[in-house]
Amino acid sequence: MSAPIVIIGAGQSGLQVAEALRAEGWEGDVIMLGEEPVAPYHRPPLSKAYLLGESSAEQLTMRTPEVLARKNITLRTGIRVERIDPAAKTLHFSHGSSLPYHRLAIATGARVRPLPGADLQGVFGLRTLDDCTRISEALNTAQDVVVIGGGFIGLEFAAVARKKEKTVTVLEAADRLMARAVSPIISALYVTLHTQHGVALKLGVKVTGFTSANGRVSGVTLADGGTVKADLVVVGIGVLPNQELAAAAGLACEGGIIVDACGRTSDPFIFASGDCAAMRLDDGSLRRLESVQNAVEQGKAAAAAIMGKEKPFIAAPWFWSDQYDVKLQMVGTSAGHDQAIVRGDQAGYKCSIFYYRQGVMIGMDSLNRPQDHMAGRKLLDQHLSPTPQQAADEGFALNSLLQQQAV
Ligand SMILES: Cc1cc2nc3c(=O)[nH]c(=O)nc-3n(C[C@H](O)[C@H](O)[C@H](O)COP(=O)(O)OP(=O)(O)OC[C@H]3O[C@@H](n4cnc5c(N)ncnc54)[C@H](O)[C@@H]3O)c2cc1C
Structure with a gap:
């Protein structure tokens, strides 16, 4: 061979x-x-x-x-x-x-999904190390940052730009943040989180194009006729x-x-x-x-x-996102849930949301609770489900369900 x-x-x-x-x-x-x-x-x-x-x-x-x-x-x-x-x-x-x-x-x-007109200087996608280097350089001198797209990458970038004390506006076409991946409960928490950190969020808005001065971006135009001032734009629309x-x-x-x-x-x-x-x-x-x-x-x-071996990928999908000091960890899915149970402190961004469909856990989102997330991964992979009462009870050790099964 x-x-x-x-x-x-x-x-x-x-x-x-x-x-x-x-x-x-x-x-x-x-x-x-x-x-x-x-x-x-x-x-x-x-x-x-x-x-x-x-x-x-x-x-x-x-x-x-x-x-x-x-x-x-x-x-x-x-x-x-x-x-x-x-x-x-x-x-x-x-x-x-x-x-x-x-x-x-x-x-x-x-x-990066392209946006018409996004070839202006000062407009970036974020996928590669080269993109990141160019954005990082541009951030040094930029003041008015606009993020098009309120998904994970756009919001993570918005958090970085706020930490660098830039004025940040996030423009999102949907009526909530990270809508493709998280439940409305998490979307709402992240509206509060970003607002608390000084980001201007505009939901349900349609971007129509850009304005420029001397070949550089100067603003982002909206279908409602408005323009948002910008000297750096990151496009994060998938x-x-x-x-x-x-x-x-x-x-x-x-x-x-x-x-x-x-x-x-x-x-x-x-x-x-x-x-x-x-x-x-x-x-x-x-x-x-x-x-x-x-x-x-x-x-x-x-x-x-x-190599001719059968080792299918069947584990529950998981993902994470870091924004400010909040680590969001997701496992399974929240899509199609008919019951959501909160464990912990939502306002303090230290909680887990358990999603159920017909009484069975289908997913979990955790904010700054890595142990819940790790337990959630094991539970879902083993097709185990805490009852909604157990999920809500901080005193109930999720891992005990795994131990019970191991016995
Ligand atoms: C900014 C950013 C933040 C992210 N954050 C997270 C996160 O927090 N958590 C998480 O789970 N995931 C995150 N992801 C997603 C994760 O990084 C990707 O899912 C992962 O990198 C996908 O790996 P891949 O090998 O499929 O593709 P890639 O890592 O994109 O690699 C594909 C490579 O193929 C090369 N290529 C394409 N076409 C050709 C060709 N014709 N010839 C030769 N080479 C070619 C490309 O140049 C590229 O280098 C993030 C992604 C980005 C961009």
Whole structure:
């Protein structure tokens, strides 16, 4: 077997596939190809500690090329795959060269959803280290910051900008914050949190464009005729999966590269994982997640499947977000809940909300309560559910349900 296993994308998930292949016993060549000029790095700090200057570039790096080389993983950065030829099992690059593969893993991630007119100076998306560096420089001199989109990344950035004492306005089209991912209870708590920190929140507003002066952004225009003054704008209106390579190669795609729980695509020699992949669930629906857990677990599942092993990613999804001094940790889902139980102190941002559907816990959101979150993960993975009374009772140890089962 001479051809290598090739991974397109040297991000969180691509790295996981590479390392998991070694753990699963693959002894042949592994080549990871990344368009960005740097070794795999952690993206979450780009809108948190790193942007605040509280962590270093070294801390961002997940593995240096030297560490990868010791694992016999070849990393090629600054290289973009232009085309996959699945019949010839070959990749093609823009400069005309090509690379054969034995098996292929696609971990191309996602890109910031573009907003028309957002190519003005002073308007940024936040996805890459390069974006973060440019935003960080612009923040040094900016005063009036506008964030378009009240999702996780936009709000985390808003919190950083407030800590840097900028005037911050958040513009959100929906009538609540983080509406795609959290319950109305959490949205409302975050309206209070950001308002307490001095952010001007405008919900239910439609952005129509930008005003500029000397080629630089000077404001954001709204459908109601208003303009919000701005010398720095961050657009955080979601991402688009990088699925075009796969689609052009004939792989089934629908809002992401369609995979099963083991990362298998519609081509038996090609696998996909992370932000670019949409997983078919048991009920037939597709779920594309944008999270570290998903990138890691799907990457592991795909590596196992490449090795002919069945290790599906079935754990309950979890995610976190840091805004000011509040760590929000989510597990499972709040979508479709018919009962919400609060444990702890909502006003002090130290509480957990348990979500139930027909008496069974389907998810939990925790604010500054990491132990609840960890217990929630275990409970959901083991299909255990505290009663609503137990959930509300601070004296009830959630882990005791796990212990009872272990006995
Ligand atoms: C600012 C920010 C904050 C976040 N915060 C959190 C958080 O708090 N918690 C959490 O769970 N998740 C968070 N996330 C999400 C998390 O980082 C992503 O879900 C994760 O990085 C996805 O990993 P991935 O490998 O699928 O994609 P990526 O990490 O995006 O990696 C994909 C790589 O593929 C490369 N690529 C694409 N096309 C090609 C090509 N044709 N040829 C070669 N290379 C290519 C890209 O350049 C990129 O480097 C955050 C993301 C961002 C941007």
